[in-house]
Amino acid sequence: MLQTGTPEAEIAAFLGKAGAGIAGYSTSPIKRKPEGGNAMPAAGEFDKNWASADGTCAIRVVFRADGKARLIEILRMTPMGPVPRPAEEAKEP
Helix, strand or coil: CCCCCCEHHHHHHHHCCCCCCCCCEEEEEEEEECCCCCCCCCCCCEEEEEECCCCCEEEEEEECCCCEEEEEEEEEEEECCCCCCCHHHHCCC
């Protein structure tokens, strides 16, 4: 289970991949830990996203300057336009 205070490397290992961008999607929080936590990174903090393979949701983690998680969110993702397909799927036979 993901917990606040967990180092970035442990979260990446738990999720099984490096963080990924979610450009082209609007997001809305479904759940936040801790509830009521400030979602905006403060000076010295940074955030990373881990999107699901189907592009419907993501996990966003805000890390403190010491690299430990301060906030964990589950986000609903909505495409803001056509969903891009990988080049091999876009080619016609």
